[in-house]
Amino acid sequence: MKYxxxxxxxxxxxxxxxxxxxxxxxxxxxxxxxxxxxxxxxxDLMAIDRIIDxxxxxxxxxxxxxxxxxxxxxxxxxxxxxxxxxxxxIKTINDLERIGDEAENIASTAKLMLQKNSVSLPCYRQxxxxxxxxxxxxxxxxxxxxxxxxxxxxxxxxxxxxxxxxFHSILRHLVAYMMEDSSEISMALxxxxxxxSIERIGDxxxxxxxxxxxxxxxxxxxxxxxx
Numbered sequence: 001m002k003y004x005x006x007x008x009x010x011x012x013x014x015x016x017x018x019x020x021x022x023x024x025x026x027x028x029x030x031x032x033x034x035x036x037x038x039x040x041x042x043x044d045l046m047a048i049d050r051i052i053d054x055x056x057x058x059x060x061x062x063x064x065x066x067x068x069x070x071x072x073x074x075x076x077x078x079x080x081x082x083x084x085x086x087x088x089x090i091k092t093i094n095d096l097e098r099i100g101d102e103a104e105n106i107a108s109t110a111k112l113m114l115q116k117n118s119v120s121l122p123c124y125r126q127x128x129x130x131x132x133x134x135x136x137x138x139x140x141x142x143x144x145x146x147x148x149x150x151x152x153x154x155x156x157x158x159x160x161x162x163x164x165x166x167f168h169s170i171l172r173h174l175v176a177y178m179m180e181d182s183s184e185i186s187m188a189l190x191x192x193x194x195x196x197s198i199e200r201i202g203d204x205x206x207x208x209x210x211x212x213x214x215x216x217x218x219x220x221x222x223x224x225x226x227x
Contacts, residue, residue: 011076015085018068019146022089022096025061026142029100032058033138033201036106037131040121040194043114051107058100062093081215088215092145095204099138102197102204109190109197122177122184122191123170130166131198133159137205144209150216156209163202170195 032054039048069086072078078086113121121127137156144153174188213221 014072014076015082018065018072018089019085021061021065021068022092023142023146025058025065025093025096026138026145028054028058028061029096029103030135030138030142032100032103033106033135036103036110037128037135039107039110040113040124043110045111045114048107048111048114052104055100055104058097062097065093066090084215084218088145088211091211092208095207099201099204102201105197106194109193113187113190116186120187121194122188123173123195124191126166126170126173127191127195127198130163130170130195130202133163133166134198134202134205137163137202137209141205141208141212144212148212148216150213153209153212154221157206160202160206163199167195167199 032051035047035051038044039051069090072086076082137159140152140156140159143149144156171192174192178185178188210221213219
């Protein structure tokens, strides 16, 4: 991340360190989400358990970064741009941790499917399409944070609209699916849970992009998908 230099070289080092930690956490969460989606296809129980275990590492990252930020606020008492950066980081890691939680939820659903000897998820093609959008949003949000790019960040909100539309479409198809075959209600509910987790991940990625706009432009932004 490029950021204005300060008279204190140590302060610059601290800011670069904390921003680097945020990006590392983002990459860990992104990988967790990607593996969770793959677990639905592969049914790899060891991989599923690993995804859930990695949630502990992600939680530890959030605690560590939050403590670093708190310490930085006390020692440096940042103002203006620096204060916005620290606030952005604290909010961002909270959303990243929640994305990790949703990835764990997807992995847990895959585990339930495996226990019931079910390998086919209803509406999987639509779910996969929605997941690809969410993954792209997360990657774009992290890139916007790293590049301090508010214009790129604003584009992310528009994609969230697509995920919302896909989510409602998936629910409609799942209702029809259950009406046709009541014996598949359980699988339809699993599909709905996965779709819901993906929709929430899209929301969190959009939140991160809004924090980037706030960090650079100094104004709170909400629901800018129409910009």
